[in-house]
Amino acid sequence: MNILRRLKLVFNILKGKADPVFIISTTEPELVMDNQLLYGKNVFITGAGQNIGRSIALEMARQGANIYFLDLDPEKCKKLEFELGTYTVKFKGFQANIVNQQDIDQIIEYLSRENITIDILVNNIGIAVRKSQINDFCLSDWKMVYDTNIFSPLYLTQLVASNMIRTSTKGSIIFITSIHQWLIHNDPSYSSSKAALGMVIKEMAIDLSKFGIRVNGIAPGLIKEDEQGYPRYWQYGQLQKTSIPPKYIGRAVVYLASDYFSHFTTGTVLTIDNGVASLGYRAKSS
Incomplete structure (x- = not known):
């Protein structure tokens, strides 16, 4: 420092x-490893414009992966492309809405035209609409959360996995879930959508294992940094009294995506939560 x-x-x-x-x-040391664990791999990341998604893109690029990603915000796409330009990898951002199947179809068609086979898919995107009481129930909000967190990622995953199977690519699919797939969050649409993803990972891992495709997940706790890039104080953190910097989720994705570390790992949800879930505390956002 x-x-x-x-x-x-x-x-x-x-x-x-x-x-x-x-x-x-x-x-931390300037260099932890320089083995290019993902060298030449083609990665696709959803919701990569900020926070966890951005850190995933940068950590994977650091390990030699070519990065293709989508985000709803065109300015965030441009900013991430600029950051990725410091690495000797290929990259391209797509301004797209995950719930718009036409957007997804066009991205998949582009990748096909360019003969780009995705080796690693990271389903990072997710939204929350806080509704804590039954009187607040709104079906349209629930549909929006489920479309964004489950159905649209599954549509993208089906397309990518089908291409992996067609090309005999022994790929890796990773879902970013949440510790709130297990813990109450006073946000039932969000927590239940993440709980559903937890079982999707297990089911899909078995379904795709015969093709050599690994399916895993990561369940983060509170991920947040201040304007200077420091974690924030968080009273519920057990190991450290802080929030978790997003780079630690990016590094965990590298671990699960790399054959070197995770050749035999599938159907697993890796928890990175500062010890919160172990004691059953509700992870607050402040």
Whole structure:
């Protein structure tokens, strides 16, 4: 950690916006591995414009993967393309809406025309509409959440998996779920959609195993950073009293996507939650 970042950290600690544990926990080596674990692999990521999706794209590019992604926001697509330009990989962003099947069809047609076979699909996109009481129930909101979190990712997955099978690609499919597939969140549409994904992963893992395609998931806890890229204080964190920086989800995706680490791993949901789910605390967003 350079001196300016350390001074900012101390300043935030004094203001009560950071926890002293950060001095140790945010210090890490410049280079952990340089094995290009995903070299030459073609990756497709949904909702990659910010936070978890962006970190997944950057961590996978760092390991040599070609990155193709979609996001609803065209400016975020351009920004991520600019960041990916620092790596010697191929990349392209698509401004698209995951719930629009025509958008998905056009992306798949583009990839086919360019002879790009997707080796790794990361279904990251997800939305939440907070409705905590029965009087707040709104069928249209539930449909929107389920369309975004389940049905549309499954449509994309069907297309990508079918192409993997057709080309004998022993690929990897990863879903970003949530610890709220197990824990109450006072948001039943969101938590139930993530719970459904948890079983989809298990079912699909068995269904596609005969083709050598691995299907896994990651269940994050609270993922958040401040404007300086530091995690925020979070009283429910057990291992560290902080939120989790999104890069740790990106690194977990690298782990599950790489044959080197996960050649025999399928049907698994990896929990990265700072110990919250183990004690059954409700993960708050503040």
